[in-house]
Amino acid sequence: xxxxxxxxxxxxxxxxxxxxxxxxxxxxxxxxxxxxxxxxxxxxxxxxxxxxxxxxxxxxxxxxxxxxxxxxxxxxxxxxxxxxxxxxxxxxxxxxxxxxxxxxxxxxxxxxxxxxxxxxxxxxxxxxxxxxxxxxxxxxxxxxxxxxxxxxxxxxxxxxxxxxxxxxxxxxxxxxxxxxxxxxxxxxxxxxxxxxxxxxxxxxxxxxxxxxxxxxxxxxxxxxxxxxxxxxxxxxxxxxxxxxxxxxxxxxxxxxxxxxxxxxxxxxxxxxxxxxxxxx
Amino acid sequence: xxxxxxxxxxxxxxxxxxxxxxxxxxxxxxxxxxxxxxxxxxxxxxxxxxxxxxxxxxxxxxxxxxxxxxxxxxxxxxxxxxxxxxxxxxxxxxxxxxxxxxxxxxxxxxxxxxxxxxxxxxxxxxxxxxxxxxxxxxxxxxxxxxxxxxxxxxxxxxxxxxxxxxxxxxxxxxxxxxxxxxxxxxxxxxxxxxxxxxxxxxxxxxxxxxxxxxxxxxxxxxxxxxxxxxxxxxxxxxxxxxxxxxxxxxxxxxxxxxxxxxxxxxxxxxxxxxxxxxxxxxxxxxxxxxxxxxxxxxxxxxxxxxxxxx
Numbered sequence: 277x278x279x280x281x282x283x284x285x286x287x288x289x290x291x292x293x294x295x296x297x298x299x300x301x302x303x304x305x306x307x308x309x310x311x312x313x314x315x316x317x318x319x320x321x322x323x324x325x326x327x328x329x330x331x332x333x334x335x336x337x338x339x340x341x342x343x344x345x346x347x348x349x350x351x352x353x354x355x356x357x358x359x360x361x362x363x364x365x366x367x368x369x370x371x372x373x374x375x376x377x378x379x380x381x382x383x384x385x386x387x388x389x390x391x392x393x394x395x396x397x398x399x400x401x402x403x404x405x406x407x408x409x410x411x412x413x414x415x416x417x418x419x420x421x422x423x424x425x426x427x428x429x430x431x432x433x434x435x436x437x438x439x440x441x442x443x444x445x446x447x448x449x450x451x452x453x454x455x456x457x458x459x460x461x462x463x464x465x466x467x468x469x470x471x472x473x474x475x476x477x478x479x480x481x482x483x484x485x486x487x488x489x490x491x492x493x494x495x496x497x498x499x500x501x502x503x504x505x506x507x508x509x510x511x512x513x514x515x516x517x518x519x520x521x522x523x524x525x526x527x528x529x530x531x532x533x534x535x536x537x538x539x540x541x542x543x544x545x546x547x548x549x550x551x552x553x554x555x556x
Numbered sequence: 557x558x559x560x561x562x563x564x565x566x567x568x569x570x571x572x573x574x575x576x577x578x579x580x581x582x583x584x585x586x587x588x589x590x591x592x593x594x595x596x597x598x599x600x601x602x603x604x605x606x607x608x609x610x611x612x613x614x615x616x617x618x619x620x621x622x623x624x625x626x627x628x629x630x631x632x633x634x635x636x637x638x639x640x641x642x643x644x645x646x647x648x649x650x651x652x653x654x655x656x657x658x659x660x661x662x663x664x665x666x667x668x669x670x671x672x673x674x675x676x677x678x679x680x681x682x683x684x685x686x687x688x689x690x691x692x693x694x695x696x697x698x699x700x701x702x703x704x705x706x707x708x709x710x711x712x713x714x715x716x717x718x719x720x721x722x723x724x725x726x727x728x729x730x731x732x733x734x735x736x737x738x739x740x741x742x743x744x745x746x747x748x749x750x751x752x753x754x755x756x757x758x759x760x761x762x763x764x765x766x767x768x769x770x771x772x773x774x775x776x777x778x779x780x781x782x783x784x785x786x787x788x789x790x791x792x793x794x795x796x797x798x799x800x801x802x803x804x805x806x807x808x809x810x811x812x813x814x815x816x817x818x819x820x821x822x823x824x825x826x827x828x829x830x831x832x833x834x835x836x837x838x839x840x841x842x843x844x845x846x847x848x849x850x851x852x853x854x855x856x857x858x859x860x861x862x863x864x865x866x
Contacts, residue, residue, distance in 0.1 A: 399571045403803020404840040408833055411825035412586045488702040495704045518712050529705050537700040
């Protein structure tokens with residue numbers, strides 16, 4: 277009896293935690309979506325009179341060595357980072373899931389080909405390939421995203437395949453097939469909803485990794501092209517004069533850490549919630 | 557065992573071929589004319605005649621596949637071409653860098669393991685204790701902070717604010733400490749989290765209950781059974797982290813001016829010294845494949861059941 281109650285409490289606690297973190301994440305995404313309207317100054321406007329000003333009421337995060345408002349640039353950088361990350365996570369999620377389900381559901385030749393390709397992409401160190409491709413193609417956010425994306429889809433494909441395999445022989449799939457449903461209908465309405473959870477969890481953990489990748493490439497000068505605001509490239513630009521204007525490094529650094537932590541924590545909370553629900 | 561090793565070695569061949577093809581193709585993909593790129597990287601004024609002569613000398617008048625095969629032939633002999641910038645052999649430049657990078661990377665890997673293994677064991681055994689909570693929070697934080705940020709922040713607070721360390725990494729202990737810490741922290745966080753989860757999973761297995769019921773001492777259960785069974789998984793985690801370590805050392809070496817292979821490749825990207833970038837991809841790819849092979853073999857050696865499944 278006691279155990280039932282305690283696991284119920286655990287479950288409720290996990291649910292509250294997930295909701296709070298989820299809301300904070302949504303708030304962050306909203307900030308990124310409306311960054312254009314929220315910025316107090318033009319994030320790219322330079323001014324010779326305002327070089328490296330300390331934080332003030334007018335410029336809450338100070339200004340950088342071009343006299344640009346760091347607060348506006350951090351907000352605008354949130355937009356770059358969060359948009360690029362969501363774009364990459366959604367695309368790799370979709371491609372990986374479709375290929376994984378096809379592979380698991382149809383098996384045989386299709387399975388062989390898709391899984392060989394996945395193994396091929398997994399065989400190479402992601403960041404090394406990303407640095408080389410971006411370095412030779414001349415950088416830019418698009419090259420960086422392609423470089424990070426070519427390996428990211430394989431995780432979803434593997435998860436989708438193994439879960440499809442494990443539910444393929446369930447009665448409800450056989451029933452759907454006997455009822456004359458077509459292959460794509462079974463995949464879309466019967467398989468996908470039942471294997472969605474582990475895929476979403478993987479996507480949530482990928483958000484942090486992707487952000488680290490994008491900001492790392494931008495930090496090396498291989499991601500976004502200046503003057504577009506992005507946290508990694510802001511930190512790289514400003515670290516040369518960190519003694520004179522530490523705020524121009526510390527604020528984007530704080531934003532990066534906070535954002536990655538928040539999304540990583542969301543992933544942890546969702547997994548914890550699932551574990552608590554299973555126990556209850 | 558022998559059959560598994562042979563099979564695993566055979567799968568390596570197509571992967572190596574794809575890797576070499578990709579590295580070769582990368583140079584072809586680079587925007588602009590390769591002859592002009594080479595000559596302008598050397599600071600030579602280009603005329604039509606010079607370009608034509610150089611094109612034939614570099615063998616660029618031949619078709620792509622012919623060039624690939626002859627390139628592959630010289631790669632097999634350890635010849636990765638000549639650097640555009642200073643006409644030194646690429647392989648020598650890469651090897652010099654690799655030596656420095658290995659010191660940094662192996663040092664960090666070792667330090668990570670020294671911290672994460674004991675911490676994850678204590679954390680898993682005393683699940684829910686104060687130690688476990690602190691270890692989980694710290695590993696969560698260090699797993700969430702990109703390594704370039706750790707190094708920039710360490711540099712700011714320790715080198716500039718307190719002036720404890722030199723800003724440029726030297727070969728001394730204090731010069732090596734910051735780059736090693738920057739590489740170590742995220743890796744330690746990741747290792748601790750994954751090792752802890754694996755040990756906990758093993759501890760919850762039925763066989764542990766069985767051994768405990770027979771009255772075997774808890775420490776013996778832990779070291780003889782649980783840790784032994786977690787070892788294979790741990791080695792896979794370590795093997796997979798090598799790729800991240802390779803990427804990470806590029807960033808860290810650039811920041812701390814550590815003259816390893818990562819700084820070499822970033823300098824080559826700036827100088828458009830394409831043969832060095834190409835050699836870097838090839839070398840790192842081969843190393844990564846070999847490390848993957850080694851971890852797989854160790855895994856099977858530790859747990860022969862895997863061989864039967866595959």
